[in-house]
Amino acid sequence: MKLYDLELSGNCYKVRLFAALIGIKLELVPVDIPGGAHKRTPVIELNPLGQLPVLVDDDVVLRDSQAILVYLARRYGGNQWWPDGAAQQAEVMQWLSTAANEVQHGPNTARLIDKFGIPLNKEQALAVSALLLSLLEQHLNQHQWLALGRPTIAECAVFPYVALAWEGGVTLDPYPAVRAWMGRIKALPGYVGMSGIA
């Protein structure tokens, strides 16, 4: 199973983290993003958005980190990570949308600006980050995990860019419950980090 990958991408790390947690092996195919390889063959045919990660598992080709998490969990990970029931799936799904929306446009965008010099709106990224972190803090004050009372793919979707927030100038100091939750994730069997996340 191939993962078209960029080591510094939190979206790619979501997949590497989950694969490590469930003990499956990925063949990493590094993509030279600074050199524009994501806009050329073969990546652009696999994902017309020209974004990473892309997963190829036999005849299954998937763009979008959240979709890849759903696929890996459903096929290889078991119900504890992505459940079967309607209310349970929807409870996890709320956080997958939060990952695609607020996480992407909050801490991820702040980091793109500060770390990679991409000209996006910093003020707006900080406002979205504050909204997201307040939501997480409020939730994690009352719950150990994002959904279902146990680790799920919601953790793999939300954790990476929260843990990388400091690279975008977003401090987690005011959010003790978020920091405690990050500690619980780092203690999971099989956990791996990335550059910027110990």
Place this chain on the structure above:
Amino acid sequence: MKLYDLELSGNCYKVRLFAALIGIKLELVPVDIPGGAHKRTPVIELNPLGQLPVLVDDDVVLRDSQAILVYLARRYGGNQWWPDGAAQQAEVMQWLSTAANEVQHGPNTARLIDKFGIPLNKEQALAVSALLLSLLEQHLNQHQWLALGRPTIAECAVFPYVALAWEGGVTLDPYPAVRAWMGRIKALPGYVGMSGIA
């Protein structure tokens, strides 16, 4: 089953549309957003983000339109709308992420600026809209539907703000395959529109 609703919200319309397509009845609870009711009891307790829609079905309380679609499909809609298999779920899921990310930050944001006067970045919203519409056009040139060769909840997640794009100054003239796909959705049994969508 109660839907806390705003008629003009495309995110609320996603849920009203899907409920109509599968023939389930929602009790609509209009929320006075201009009056700030989404930041007060009971909405703020149901969704700390202070956003609509919110669905309440007995003891199930859900924020996020994509999560609500997954819930309704899994519980009431059947596998044709939200399938069971790993690759199939992931194929639909890609478009649910696109709805939470590019649709939200492209045509939805452009409309928030033009129609509601919210001070967001129009240039960026137009750039994201162009990327999204190119992706859709390329895909729908080769496929009748977004995923699985049939209508799924992906249609309900992506269609509303594409159909409302004109209210944000985004024209669909260069995208004939997108317009043809919109026509197929409007021809589905049970289809309902909203203000701005015939």
